[in-house]
Amino acid sequence: xxxxxxxxxxxxxxxxxxxxxxxxxxxxxxxxxxxxxxxxxxxxxxxxxxxxxxxxxxxxxxxxxxxxxxxxxxxxxxxxxxxxxxxxxxxxxxxxxxxxxxxxxxxxxxxxxxxxxxxxxxxxxxxxxxxxxxxxxxxxxxxxxxxxxxxxxxxxxxxxxxxxxxxxxxxxxxxxxxxxxxxxxxxxxxxxxxxxxxxxxxxxxxxxxxxxxxxxxxxxxxxxxxxxxxxxxxxxxxxxxxxxxxxxxx
Amino acid sequence: xxxxxxxxxxxxxxxxxxxxxxxxxxxxxxxxxxxxxxxxxxxxxxxxxxxxxxxxxxxxxxxxxxxxxxxxxxxxxxxxxxxxxxxxxxxxxxxxxxxxxxxxxxxxx
Numbered sequence: 001x002x003x004x005x006x007x008x009x010x011x012x013x014x015x016x017x018x019x020x021x022x023x024x025x026x027x028x029x030x031x032x033x034x035x036x037x038x039x040x041x042x043x044x045x046x047x048x049x050x051x052x053x054x055x056x057x058x059x060x061x062x063x064x065x066x067x068x069x070x071x072x073x074x075x076x077x078x079x080x081x082x083x084x085x086x087x088x089x090x091x092x093x094x095x096x097x098x099x100x101x102x103x104x105x106x107x108x109x110x111x112x113x114x115x116x117x118x119x120x121x122x123x124x125x126x127x128x129x130x131x132x133x134x135x136x137x138x139x140x141x142x143x144x145x146x147x148x149x150x151x152x153x154x155x156x157x158x159x160x161x162x163x164x165x166x167x168x169x170x171x172x173x174x175x176x177x178x179x180x181x182x183x184x185x186x187x188x189x190x191x192x193x194x195x196x197x198x199x200x201x202x203x204x205x206x207x208x209x210x211x212x213x214x215x216x217x218x219x220x221x222x223x224x225x226x227x228x229x230x231x232x233x234x235x236x237x238x239x240x241x242x243x244x245x246x247x248x249x250x
Numbered sequence: 251x252x253x254x255x256x257x258x259x260x261x262x263x264x265x266x267x268x269x270x271x272x273x274x275x276x277x278x279x280x281x282x283x284x285x286x287x288x289x290x291x292x293x294x295x296x297x298x299x300x301x302x303x304x305x306x307x308x309x310x311x312x313x314x315x316x317x318x319x320x321x322x323x324x325x326x327x328x329x330x331x332x333x334x335x336x337x338x339x340x341x342x343x344x345x346x347x348x349x350x351x352x353x354x355x356x357x358x359x
Contacts, residue, residue, distance in 0.1 A: 119296040143275035
């Protein structure tokens, strides 16, 4: 049965899109057909990680929400190294055009269409996994993503604001009966004890900590210019992401 | 709690709930517990048939069809035709207008 995975964080800058893109890449490398949908309509960006230029975006999620096309027409094959890949990554980007973002902000859209779109995508593209890259914080769209997901990955930094916000998110996730909840602590300073961070977070939220990821200068330097797991296949962060990917489809 | 007791609780909660003309996810979050669990289940399934819901609730199809009628009247689910079969889904809506000056929109377009 296809798995819907939402990747969420209460606050911005936690590394959501980076984690989503890299996990999707790893899952595809393992032979899976993976859809990635950028529901962060107000501040889209995951398409940058996949090297999808605005000029090559034939349709976007915005077009679907405005009834201009079917959602499957918004899917772009961004599979890295397709000549060797056994799986696929299909990206449904949100528009980066200021006018189109403005239109959504001004007029809103039918959130119910998003839910219809998720299921249509899974069927039309024969997806094994649909990953939803969400806008940070709680709003109608993120609540919907959480509600329809089989797995919710909540990303946080070891930061007091993130800790408090994650508590809110975990409470909401439990009210929405998310079957599997995983926490991923990202950008952890080198001076922190990983085991202690894991233990503290597990205790605080009563939830599985999928990974504690150290801050990486290489990741910061790459700066979303590409996919970390391909650029640094032997890096400890890549090894950690592989473990998380395995957990997602376990 | 057995199936029948749980079902009775669900029906009581549905009767007491005032309904929504346009259901939002915030509404879902604030539903009474049994009703919320049911709506969460339907949301995650995408859409369900009477038979599938009856199996889930441990009730017969006639009783379940009646429940779906009540859920529909209260705005929690809507019927849709899927390959000739009537199935039910949760229809959430949110079409909000943010109050920002039209000059800002014109500058962005």
